[in-house]
Amino acid sequence: MDVSRLRIACSTCSTCSTCSTCSTCSLAQLCLPFSLSARDVSELDGVVQRRRTIHRRQYLYRADEPFHAVYAVRSGILKTSHLAAYGEEQITGFHLPGEILGWDAIMSWAHPCDAVAVETASVCVLPFERLEELARTIPSLQRQILRLMSRELFQDHEALVAMARRPAEERVVVALLSFSERFARLGRSPTALRLPMTRGELSNYLGLAPETLSRVFRRLQASSLLRASGHEVVLHDLAALRQLVGDGASVNRQSQSG
Amino acid sequence: MDVSRLRIACSTCSTCSTCSTCSTCSLAQLCLPFSLSARDVSELDGVVQRRRTIHRRQYLYRADEPFHAVYAVRSGILKTSHLAAYGEEQITGFHLPGEILGWDAIMSWAHPCDAVAVETASVCVLPFERLEELARTIPSLQRQILRLMSRELFQDHEALVAMARRPAEERVVVALLSFSERFARLGRSPTALRLPMTRGELSNYLGLAPETLSRVFRRLQASSLLRASGHEVVLHDLAALRQLVGDGASVNRQSQSG
DNA sequence: CGTAATTTTGACGCGCGTCAAAGCTTGTGG
DNA sequence: CCACAAGCTTTGACGCGCGTCAAAATTACG
Numbered sequence: 001m002d003v004s005r006l007r008i009a010c011s012t013c014s015t016c017s018t019c020s021t022c023s024t025c026s027l028a029q030l031c032l033p034f035s036l037s038a039r040d041v042s043e044l045d046g047v048v049q050r051r052r053t054i055h056r057r058q059y060l061y062r063a064d065e066p067f068h069a070v071y072a073v074r075s076g077i078l079k080t081s082h083l084a085a086y087g088e089e090q091i092t093g094f095h096l097p098g099e100i101l102g103w104d105a106i107m108s109w110a111h112p113c114d115a116v117a118v119e120t121a122s123v124c125v126l127p128f129e130r131l132e133e134l135a136r137t138i139p140s141l142q143r144q145i146l147r148l149m150s151r152e153l154f155q156d157h158e159a160l161v162a163m164a165r166r167p168a169e170e171r172v173v174v175a176l177l178s179f180s181e182r183f184a185r186l187g188r189s190p191t192a193l194r195l196p197m198t199r200g201e202l203s204n205y206l207g208l209a210p211e212t213l214s215r216v217f218r219r220l221q222a223s224s225l226l227r228a229s230g231h232e233v234v235l236h237d238l239a240a241l242r243q244l245v246g247d248g249a250s251v252n253r254q255s256q257s258g
Numbered sequence: 259m260d261v262s263r264l265r266i267a268c269s270t271c272s273t274c275s276t277c278s279t280c281s282t283c284s285l286a287q288l289c290l291p292f293s294l295s296a297r298d299v300s301e302l303d304g305v306v307q308r309r310r311t312i313h314r315r316q317y318l319y320r321a322d323e324p325f326h327a328v329y330a331v332r333s334g335i336l337k338t339s340h341l342a343a344y345g346e347e348q349i350t351g352f353h354l355p356g357e358i359l360g361w362d363a364i365m366s367w368a369h370p371c372d373a374v375a376v377e378t379a380s381v382c383v384l385p386f387e388r389l390e391e392l393a394r395t396i397p398s399l400q401r402q403i404l405r406l407m408s409r410e411l412f413q414d415h416e417a418l419v420a421m422a423r424r425p426a427e428e429r430v431v432v433a434l435l436s437f438s439e440r441f442a443r444l445g446r447s448p449t450a451l452r453l454p455m456t457r458g459e460l461s462n463y464l465g466l467a468p469e470t471l472s473r474v475f476r477r478l479q480a481s482s483l484l485r486a487s488g489h490e491v492v493l494h495d496l497a498a499l500r501q502l503v504g505d506g507a508s509v510n511r512q513s514q515s516g
Numbered sequence: 517c518g519t520a521a522t523t524t525t526g527a528c529g530c531g532c533g534t535c536a537a538a539g540c541t542t543g544t545g546g
Numbered sequence: 547c548c549a550c551a552a553g554c555t556t557t558g559a560c561g562c563g564c565g566t567c568a569a570a571a572t573t574a575c576g
Contacts, residue, residue, distance in 0.1 A: 198554065198555090199554075199555060199556090200554075200555085210554085210556090211555090211556075211557085213555095214555060214556055214557080215557085217556095218557090
């Protein structure tokens, strides 16, 4: 799927008129690989007018809250975390600009997890029922919604596989490479990463103790595969890192299309 | 969502004319909580005509095969398994009658995993593009597809949480309780389970060594919480098992609606 | 009924979680 | 702009849960 073929004009993004050139557009994920009629464009535009800003540590939504909308991240990073037994939280995802969260609430019509800003973030509110209606009249939008949910399923399966079979070091590298690719898609550097979440959040996401994550970082640093200081991480050898986790292509085969 | 309100007549299921009374109907998952016009019914019916039988150990589809359809399980159990690094497989799900698999292929238009019959199974082929078309004219079908994918997202997150935070024993019990509920929904006993997969498959699914699973079963048996012999497992005390994993309601809050 | 696959059992070791304490950041108020 | 406090991160010591290996017991299947 060639990103350069995106042709929808999108008024929510102030820095561009066509999504094909603007990788940080909050609606990159909803922008369609096919052209839309002017009418469709204006309707889609109408859906995405409302914005919300969520400051660091604040909730976008909480578990058990009624479901009204999904959210496209415009800037900043959010995390979704589930309550595990007992009291402990488990982070199931970090959500970068251009990504959409909230799909897991459709079934029960309530959010099954908390969504919290890891750093101050801005999101675009996409009222679900309006999106649904619109999807009926715009086939490529319907397809795109299914594609996005499908991708999330795929990614969750990848995460499950990593959790079940990979040792600590590989899990960390898998996560770093995932961030690298997603940042690259946003036009940022794939090697100089700014990870605003705490070590504790990252280790929780990976199913590790913070101490273990720290030790893994130390070891990777000793092998000069990366350099980490605070929230800045520099990956020195992407190829070597990819090789470490036994791949380079297959792990994230799906991640470029969207 | 009251199952008794299901009113769609479904010709693919020979044992009933209305899904409200037939819990084993292969299309239970697609049957809608709202009534449909006679025209809608016949169109939906047309989509689900084709069947496939898959014998034990045979593939329904393989990783990287092009995507054409999702599949509703009519009878038997299938597993979906991903290739992990290196050579090792990781089972990401078991699929019981009434459940639908294949949604994770929409994004890349190719199946990201293998689907194999754990015991001889029969599935209903649901050509995706016809389903998509139909969803445009039947809003409640569109909604239902989104709900099903949403539920799978939710369940994957639950699995992730269990994998990341629960010790071996709890993971096993969580899985057993999940099977119990799903069998119950099919009108089978929630306490006398027939688990056709091998211990190796079950342990793989749980991210454990077969030896560990065996020992966990022995311990649970010693506490007379259950009795396992071969593929037959009898749960003696559902309440105690639920308490063991710190819950009974919240873990599967979403599982009854569908 | 015999051979292969699966399951169980025991012994053992290691990866990673836990605990505790010492650096290091970050943010706030004087 | 510095000082102090609260939180975050790192380090080391230690123990345990679970994976690994090996072999016996059981089951499945031709």
